[in-house]
Amino acid sequence: MNKKQKQIIDVAHKLFLEKGFGQTSIQDILDEAKIAKGTFYKYFKSKNECLIAILELVKQESDQKRNELLIGNRIDDEEVFADQISIRLATDKEYNILALFLTTSFMTDRELGTFMVNMHMSEVHWVSRRLIDIYGGEIKEIALDQAVIFLGILQHTLQVGKMASLDFPDKKAVQFALRQLKPIIREQYQKKDVLFPIHLIPFDEEDELETVQQLTEQVVNLLKKLLQQERTMEETELFEFLIAELKMEKPRILIIESIWRTLGQAAKQTKATDEYNELLQKLSYFITLTKKVKD
Amino acid sequence: MNKKQKQIIDVAHKLFLEKGFGQTSIQDILDEAKIAKGTFYKYFKSKNECLIAILELVKQESDQKRNELLIGNRIDDEEVFADQISIRLATDKEYNILALFLTTSFMTDRELGTFMVNMHMSEVHWVSRRLIDIYGGEIKEIALDQAVIFLGILQHTLQVGKMASLDFPDKKAVQFALRQLKPIIREQYQKKDVLFPIHLIPFDEEDELETVQQLTEQVVNLLKKLLQQERTMEETELFEFLIAELKMEKPRILIIESIWRTLGQAAKQTKATDEYNELLQKLSYFITLTKKVKD
């Protein structure tokens, strides 16, 4: 990412938060960033594209934080899940992401619309996978339903809370929603009353839920793939070490964890590619899952 | 309501549905309605005010339908409740009402924003009152929470269903949400785990939940109040009869019901005042409640 581009994104980011997307004109951004119109349109085809760029960045950052939260904790710790949700909420709320989702149908702009839908669906899928982590594979069939229910309760609770000017902290709403979920899970699990069948979750993501072995293989493949691209010396070294370590009978999990942390730091500096982030995510999942299996 | 005004509203209504609010320009409305700009701005201060007018009309119509649904059925019939919800859903979805709610924070326009919030809060309150009808006064303390949860699940279920292009009928989503609610109610009722205290419901509405006696008194007062305004001969006659009947020891419920129906028909023709509609609503509630008490 270019320096000027980053500058524009930062300013736009700030202004969108302060005044809202609709209320911020491109001129405002130009003035605040002290750049010419041409520069803006050199980097972004439109205001909407600029928003998408910001949203992608924000998502990456919160994904990172979510992964960090997972390390060193049990995968089935509800408290960790609550924190992970809160992280996204903080930024989501600032951006009124939910508002944007639904304005989709208002917009002519198909780009932004589909982007929003994809982002939301990926969040729903993430939640359903985490619910399986927490409540076990037995709820697999109803996990999507539960994710939809959980996010629905959460979103509406926050919305009404805001409307009624009761400003309880986000996390209180998260925990409330989570508490409500439990009796539903018990009931729905018994009755097998499913609305959204699990097969709606894309296959490659579903595979992540499988065994450590499969996960190891995926990570190794990813590493090899990334090695074929241009990498710094440090990365090459770390990647090759990881591949070797993962191929061992009993990979030393604490060493892998520490490398993961290093890579995560590096990713923070430069805007990491999707594949790089996928690696980080899979790696952190591998770590937590391995720890769990050890128990 | 003026004839020209109605014409404008109808055209705007149609266009908003076809192309969406944001995508419909005032010029579009003018062209379609074959009107001059001045005429539009004679009746509506702005595009937003026009939307509000439409929304008010739509709400009135669906309130009416909801009331009609209640007559002749038990107040605690879940099926009736599901139908009542579906009614509003049909129109809400057309208008992307939920989208508008949330865009509130995008808008500079405070008017439209507060209007939306009020409309939504009144819906939440209505649902919580109906839940009390259905599950009994014992759940009074948790009724608001339940309404928030129910609407949250419902809204998100519909949203995800739309995004995933599974087009199940609205009513299926309503029944799904309602089924999920039951175990929550059981659990929450035992644990008294309340987030939104009942006192958030405005007092005058809360009173409606009280006894038939109180309700009778309220209806009589409303009738007297309305009689002091200008009324047609027919209305005066019906109103005075109702007052007399309600004061009797055992009001003949079927007669009252038939008068209610007549008044409802009349209200459909001319745009009824808020007070008139309140009367209709209270009356229908009186009828159903009385029937229930008889059991």
Next chain:
DNA sequence: TCAATAATATACTCATGGTCTAAAAAATGC
């Protein structure tokens, strides 16, 4: 140093919401 690239300043188009005015058309009261 020179050529390519990045950045600036500024003028322009176009769509849209909203205001204003003068004249034509309708409605209304006597």
Next chain:
DNA sequence: GCATTTTTTAGACCATGAGTATATTATTGA
């Protein structure tokens, strides 16, 4: 049926804001 008032029209006009285009001035990298 005529005069007055109200409604409606047509269209000019303004402001704002997104996005395009262009000519000019840095910056930079080989």
